[in-house]
Amino acid sequence: MSMKKQRIVVKIGSNVLTREDGKLDLTRISALTDQVAWLVSQGHEVILVSSGAVACGRGEVTPQHKLDPVAQRQLYSALGQAKLINHYYNLFREYGLHVAQVLTMKESFSTRNEYLNQRSCMTVMLENGVIPIVNENDTVSITELMFTDNDELSGLIASMMDADLLILLSNVDGIYDGPPQQPGSHLISSIAPGEDVSGCIQSSKSTLGRGGMGTKSSIARKVADEGIRVIIANGTREHILPDLLCQPAATPHTEFTPSANVPSGVKKWIAHSESFAKGELHINSQAASRLCSDTATSLLMVGVTHVEGNFDEGDIVNIIDPEGHRIAVGRACYDSDTARSLVGMHNVRPVVHYDYLYIET
Secondary structure, eight states, X not given: OOOOOOEEEEEEOHXXXXXXXXXXXXXXXXXXXXXXXXXXXXXXXXXXXXXXXXXXXHTTOOOSSOOOHHHHHHHHHHHHHHHHHHHHHHHHHTTTOEEEEEEEOGGGGSSHHXXXXXXXXXXXXXXXXXXXXXXEOTTTOOGGGSOSSHHHHHHHHHHHTTOSEEEEEESSOSOBSSOTTSXXXXXXXXXXXXXXXXXXOOOOBXXXXXXXXXXXXHHHHHHHTXXXXXXXXXXXXXXXXXXXXHOGGGSOOEEEOXXXXXXXXXXXXXXXXXXXXXXXXXXXXXXXXXXXXXXOOOBOGXXXXXXEEOOOTTOEEEEEOTTSOEEEEEEOSSOHHHHHHTTTOSSSOOSBOGGGEEEOO
């Protein structure tokens, strides 16, 4: 069957790539490599976001003394990333496919220039038939500056690269309307824009990854709001990737329907930037109402009640309503000192222009 050529981001979670003993599942990684190679053979561009480095390195050495969690992760990820990328290199080489390692950190997305630089780099890879294999650089990442897990990273990559489809592979079929193991729980096959499924999601995290289904759902909703299809599926099922594309109705999964209103490239970057924010702009109820209305509105200083944090012009700031909820993220047109001096003033330029403002839904 013929199908539309797509740019697809595939995220493979730790629980998909590891066995019960915590070691890398070589059979599974080989099967998934076969499936990604099939996607490429159908004309699709594929970006692989792969966990598994820490698990891959765990059995390589026995530390001389007990390590704290950060040092342990740094050691195992450094050893494991080399081993993991070598597995991918050898497996894809059997299909005549080239792969490239992309190790990144949260800070690398925090400025527009770095964001665009990463996008350019990965675009060149895709244009030359190279499969980027992306992972967080756990070796040098600091805990408080790390991604929630690779779900967050894959969402950012899908948004940055204007993907058509993001597939999040875990060890469950998708989102259920109750605990997955509980009799009577049903898989939710489709989630529409604005549909709230938070009440269905359990708070437990996976044993190997840092995130859980709550993270997946939150990231999926944000990415779908940017016009990208998102699928959560079970990466331990045989032929899961070809089945999702060729016979989706017969393949268990949860799909987040994309929004028809696609934000600009700048707004996509800002949408994923709340954790990079250097400060907060607290606003009054009138300003909050205007921002959340259907009318395109910039944030004016007259609506700002106070400013928190220290930031420069061009930095990302969170916008907080009178109840203390973050309702928007934006790029500041003033530094923090200037903004403080203009709080409540009329007839000055906006503190956040509409073109650099993302309203959270």
